[in-house]
Amino acid sequence: MLSLRAFPAVLDLGLSLAACQSVEKKAETDQVKVLSDSALVCSATAEVEKAMEQVNHLTPASTVADAEAAGASLQKALAKLDEAEAELQTSQWKEYRDQVAIYEKFVGQVRQNKTMTLEEAAKQLKAKAAPVIAAHEQLAETTVCIEVEEPTDSSDDRSRDTSKDDGPEKADS
Template sequence: MALAACQSVEKKAVTDQAKVVSNSGLVCTAAAEVEKALDKVDDLTTASTVADAEAAGAALKKALATFDQAETELQTAKLKEYRDQVEIYEKFVGEIRQNKTMTLEEAAKQLKAKAAPVIAAHEQLAETTACIEVEELTDSSDDRSRDTSKDDGPEKADS
């Protein structure tokens, strides 16, 4: 029965890790939509109409809301994955305690190996998602001036 419970926790960990990967993709997709919406705002000119500006603002607001939701779901998935890995590790520690013939060296080696996924999940939980493409880093200085306006964009949208 303990083996079945352990397998279900490991199966849950695999499922939650798949959600992390999936949600990472959603965050990157949402970030691309924010980029497109910022381009629409950036494309406004003195000849643009109020309706054009409202449409660009609405697109930006919607894209930012989608991005926020995707980030929240990703963080939740990362937290679940971390908790799964901790639970797997704690179960293994219980198994090690039951084996009274194991040397401390053997126990340490096995515990260290089982701690690696916990450490990886913790690092994953702590990291931020960065969605950049190499070609974006080599674009012209025109994009750098636009990047400055992007930093200001979400704050203006909230005002």
């Protein structure tokens, strides 16, 4: 019976220890995944280039079957590249989130040290922010963000204004 009571406490302790170490370990794992996914993108890019060569070598004397095979090869290579790029993007996002979590954990530790000067805290936080900044820059290189603007077509505004003005005038006529 004693072992059943101790089990939840041991389980809780184990999960707590795993949670403390999991952020750094997870970041390491995700960094390895980013490297692996980068290699997959490079490999898929090479396959696309090879398929493009096959397409470029088509001549007027090539058969329809040759053209279809080249097209299928290119389509397959492009699909593989799209998949590899998506995997890389996902792993980069995970790595970035991990780095932010590590930084937030460190900020919590700095807050608890009431004897630390602001200068010391700033130096330590700046050093711990470097991996977050690097992960963000890496993510920004592959993420294309565009700003969507609302259409401001002046002719639409004039047509609305004109229609409002035309209403009473037409009624007077």
